[in-house]
Amino acid sequence: MNTTCTPIEIGGVKLRSRLFLGTGKFSSGSVMAESLKASGAELVTVALRRVRVGWPDDDLMAWIDRKVHRLLPNTSGVRDAREAVLAAELAREALETNWVKLEIHPDPKYLMPDPVETLVATRELVKRGFVVLPYVHADPVLCKQLEEAGAAAVMPLGAPIGSNRGLESRAFLEIIIAQSKIPVVVDAGLGVPSHAAAALEMGADAVLVNTAIAAAEDPVRMAAAFRAGVDAGRLAFEAGVAPRSLRGEASASSPLTAFLATV
Amino acid sequence: MSFSRILDEHRFEDVVARVRGATERDVRRALGRVRSGLALDDLAALLSPAAEAHLEEMAEMSRRLTIERFGRTLSLYAPLYLSNACANVCTYCGFSAHNKIRRKILNPVEIEAEAGVLSGHGFEHVLLVTGEVGHVGVPYLREAIRQLRRRFASISIEVQPMGRDDYAELVGEGLSAVLVYQETYDAAAYKRTHLSGPKADMRHRLDTPDALGQARVKKVGLGALYGLSDWRADSWFVGLHLRHLETTYWRTRYSISFARLRPHEGDEIAVTPFGERQLVHAACAFRLFSPEVELSLSTRESARFRNHAFRLGFTHMSAGSKTNPGGYTSAPESLEQFAIDDDRSPAEVAEFLRGQGYEPVWKDWDATFDGFGLVAPRELEGGKV
Numbered sequence: 001m002n003t004t005c006t007p008i009e010i011g012g013v014k015l016r017s018r019l020f021l022g023t024g025k026f027s028s029g030s031v032m033a034e035s036l037k038a039s040g041a042e043l044v045t046v047a048l049r050r051v052r053v054g055w056p057d058d059d060l061m062a063w064i065d066r067k068v069h070r071l072l073p074n075t076s077g078v079r080d081a082r083e084a085v086l087a088a089e090l091a092r093e094a095l096e097t098n099w100v101k102l103e104i105h106p107d108p109k110y111l112m113p114d115p116v117e118t119l120v121a122t123r124e125l126v127k128r129g130f131v132v133l134p135y136v137h138a139d140p141v142l143c144k145q146l147e148e149a150g151a152a153a154v155m156p157l158g159a160p161i162g163s164n165r166g167l168e169s170r171a172f173l174e175i176i177i178a179q180s181k182i183p184v185v186v187d188a189g190l191g192v193p194s195h196a197a198a199a200l201e202m203g204a205d206a207v208l209v210n211t212a213i214a215a216a217e218d219p220v221r222m223a224a225a226f227r228a229g230v231d232a233g234r235l236a237f238e239a240g241v242a243p244r245s246l247r248g249e250a251s252a253s254s255p256l257t258a259f260l261a262t263v
Numbered sequence: 264m265s266f267s268r269i270l271d272e273h274r275f276e277d278v279v280a281r282v283r284g285a286t287e288r289d290v291r292r293a294l295g296r297v298r299s300g301l302a303l304d305d306l307a308a309l310l311s312p313a314a315e316a317h318l319e320e321m322a323e324m325s326r327r328l329t330i331e332r333f334g335r336t337l338s339l340y341a342p343l344y345l346s347n348a349c350a351n352v353c354t355y356c357g358f359s360a361h362n363k364i365r366r367k368i369l370n371p372v373e374i375e376a377e378a379g380v381l382s383g384h385g386f387e388h389v390l391l392v393t394g395e396v397g398h399v400g401v402p403y404l405r406e407a408i409r410q411l412r413r414r415f416a417s418i419s420i421e422v423q424p425m426g427r428d429d430y431a432e433l434v435g436e437g438l439s440a441v442l443v444y445q446e447t448y449d450a451a452a453y454k455r456t457h458l459s460g461p462k463a464d465m466r467h468r469l470d471t472p473d474a475l476g477q478a479r480v481k482k483v484g485l486g487a488l489y490g491l492s493d494w495r496a497d498s499w500f501v502g503l504h505l506r507h508l509e510t511t512y513w514r515t516r517y518s519i520s521f522a523r524l525r526p527h528e529g530d531e532i533a534v535t536p537f538g539e540r541q542l543v544h545a546a547c548a549f550r551l552f553s554p555e556v557e558l559s560l561s562t563r564e565s566a567r568f569r570n571h572a573f574r575l576g577f578t579h580m581s582a583g584s585k586t587n588p589g590g591y592t593s594a595p596e597s598l599e600q601f602a603i604d605d606d607r608s609p610a611e612v613a614e615f616l617r618g619q620g621y622e623p624v625w626k627d628w629d630a631t632f633d634g635f636g637l638v639a640p641r642e643l644e645g646g647k648v
Contacts, residue, residue, distance in 0.1 A: 025334020027620045049416075049629045052387070077632045079481075079514060090631045108481075108516040109509060109555045162332055215330045 005234040008205050010183055011099065011131035011152040013070065015042045018200065019230040020072070020185065021223070022210025024050065029063035031219055036069065039223035045072045045101050045208065048091045061095075072133065074101040080114070081121035088125055100125060101155065102134040111161045115142050119149060126150035135187055138169035143176045143184075153182050155208065158199065159189025162211045166195040170202070177203040193229025200233025201241060266507055267469040273503070275449045275496055278307075282495040285311035293551075297324055301552045306502045309548040310495045318544055325550040325576035332554050337616050338579045338624045339609060340388035341381050342421075344588040345369050345407060349394025351460030355488065355524055358394045360460060367588040368399060371410055378411055380591040384583060384609040387416035387626040390442070392586075395423035395461055405436050412437040417628040419482070423461065424471035430478035437633040442484030443471045444520065448500035449492035456491055472504065476512025481632070483508065483515050484559070489537035489545075490524030498545045502552055509553070518557035518579065519549055539568050543575055550576035566605040570615060582612040 007014040021041040026032035036044060050060050051073075064071070073091035078084045081104065088100045102125065104118050105111045118134050119142065125132045131152045136142055138156040146154050156176055159165035166189065167173065177184050183205035190196050196207045209226055216222035285308040293305035294317065301309075308314060309321065346368040349358040357364070369377065381389055391407060393399045399422075408418055419440035420433070430441065445468060447453050457463045475483045485504055487497040505517055523537050546558055559579040560569055573580060584603055585591050607615075613623035 025330075025336060026622060027335035028617060028622050047627075049627055049632070050624070051629075052626045055385070055625075077628060079632075083632055083634075086631050086634070087629070090629070106514045109513065164331070211331060211334075214334050 005238060008183055017042045018206040018234055019227055020206055020208040023060060024210055025214035033063040035213055035219045035223040038220045040227045042070055043072050044069045045074045047076045048073050048087050049077045051094060071095055071097050072099050072101045074103050076103045078104055079106040081117040084121040085124050088130055098129055099131045102132055113137060115139060119145055122146055122149045122151050138172035138176060140172060140175040143180060147182050151182060153185050155185045155187040157188040158186045161188040163189050164191025164212055165189050166191055167198055174202060193225045196226055197229040197233035200230055201236045203237055265470045265473045266504055267466040269507055270469060278496040278499055279493045282307045282310050282499055283312060285313050287313050290314045290317055297551050303503060306548060306552045307499055309551060310498050321547040322575045325547040326574055328550055328554045329576050333578050335620060336622045336624045337573060338627050339582050340390055340579060341386045341581055342390045342392050342584050343377055343381060344392045344586055346393040346399045347588050348396045348399060350396050351462040352458040353462060354456045369588050373589055374407060374410060376592045378414055382414055385625050389415045390419045390421055393422045401429045404433060408433060408436045408438055416626045416630055424468050427474040427478045430475055430480055434478060434480055439628060439633050440482035441475050441480050444486040444488060446488040447491040447497055452492035472508055476508055476515050481516060484518040484520055486520035486522060488522045490535055492535060494537045494541055505553060518559055520559040521546060543572055546576045562603045562605045564604055566607055569605055583609040
């Protein structure tokens with residue numbers, strides 16, 4: 001019996017784990033490193049704003065084994081396309097990767113992504129040779145435009161970032177998944193492993209989780225729980241979810257076919 | 264509409280009465296609404312005497328909300344006092360023009376030496392502080408920011424209020440944040456404590472955060488100086504100010520600081536009681552009111568207090584601070600603005616936080632975001648992107 005999920009391919013790279021992890025908000029580098037290990041994640045995001053060049057002992061980067069984990073620097077903190085391009089260039093030089101999670105939120109309170117600037121920046125970064133994964137609202141039209149602009153994947157939000165509310169944008173995510181030709185990674189708002197499992201079951205290619213793990217009482221065990229949730233959801237999707245019963249939805253007040261008896 | 268006009272709609276005494284009059288039921292209603300967002304009425308309830316019986320519950324909620332938003336982290340920063348020359352006469356401040364202290368304005372060589380000490384400790388976020396005199400104006404600050412820009416991830420200032428265009432110019436030089444504390448929103452107390460000098464113009468100060476928002480400064484710090492007037496009402500007004508700014512200048516990030524009167528050189532004034540319990544109460548109320556606002560805990564407070572209070576909603580801490588120009592290199596104690604209570608080194612504070620399961624964060628910004636990255640970007644096409 002094959003219980004192994006197929007790998008996901010982004011920018012020509014195959015990743016076995018469909019759980020991507022954020023590295024912020026952890027109580028220490030060692031807890032973060034243990035959580036990464038327990039999660040089985042290969043792709044991990046790193047906020048450029050937290051990277052300290054020249055401080056090897058203090059640097060977040062010291063805790064990430066780059067032989068195991070591929071880095072996805074994010075541009076958190078930038079407010080428009082221009083700043084995003086500068087940040088991506090710095091990340092490429094400092095972290096030696098051309099992958100970038102494009103995050104542009106001019107609003108520092110709710111951290112809502114700016115769709116207009118994100119599209120402009122994606123076009124520019126693709127032109128400059130970056131593998132771009134833009135973080136966006138669950139907006140099906142925008143996701144198609146990003147696909148046409150050359151994004152390597154799209155990362156629509158499930159709920160406001162850090163909110164742990166789950167798949168509140170489900171109706172729009174379903175459309176995005178149905179029509180996307182590039183991987184769809186549900187990012188932001190996933191609070192518990194069942195949210196992640198639900199995203200994978202409905203056909204999302206991967207999920208990105210940070211707060212739900214880092215802010216848990218025991219981040220390491222929660223990382224393992226998310227790993228199990230993601231595996232279960234993906235396996236269910238690949239197994240082919242049985243059609244939902246229509247029973248219970250059929251509730252006509254008088255029988256629709258009764259007339260046939262009198263013919 | 265600028266904030267001074269909004270303030271005209273609220274009499275300080277009315278707010279004092281309203282906050283004091285909040286009932287147990289008001290407090291319970293506010294606590295029940297924390298997840299869906301609090302209104303200014305709820306903030307009044309949470310600052311009330313009736314809320315004091317709920318302080319433990321408020322502290323627990325505050326701790327949780329802060330971990331959700333900021334993680335188990337505390338950002339560390341240090342002040343760098345550039346000057347103690349000041350034309351203002353303020354009854355509570357050691358730099359007050361009438362005080363007979365030696366005045367000092369750091370020159371570029373001295374600034375470099377101070378900055379070197381702070382870099383050596385590991386600081387990436389530095390707060391430049393000055394008194395208020397004409398020759399420590401925009402050109403002086405511009406030079407200081409230019410000099411320090413490449414050494415630190417972010418540069419904030421706490422100086423005299425300036426105009427929108429001045430701020431915009433400094434933003435162009437790489438300024439990251441501006442702190443401008445109102446001290447008190449009680450006009451009578453403001454007048455009583457600001458005897459002369461530009462700072463005596465209360466309305467100008469009230470409208471300065473609007474100028475900062477218009478100049479697109481990325482972070483603005485607010486705060487009351489506790490001890491000057493009724494702490495509950497002053498805290499409510501900080502909340503009113505914050506809500507106005509958050510909804511008007513939504514691109515800007517906000518922080519609140521908690522200064523309370525400490526021993527200093529100068530006149531003795533009547534101090535309205537504001538102890539450690541009240542500081543925690545105010546901080547928790549702000550956290551429940553705004554899960555996103557940054558809350559800063561100063562070295563004015565004792566090590567014992569900071570060791571317990573840091574997890575109750577705070578996101579930023581200064582450490583190893585000196586409040587006199589040149590203090591990190593030569594340390595002539597007589598020049599300081601106020602007395603420091605927690606005199607542990609930055610490394611000791613960081614080690615303590617680690618021991619408590621919190622990550623001390625030295626860097627959570629990058630000069631790139633202020634247009635001063637380490638990488639010289641290729642020319643951006645068409646100047647558009």
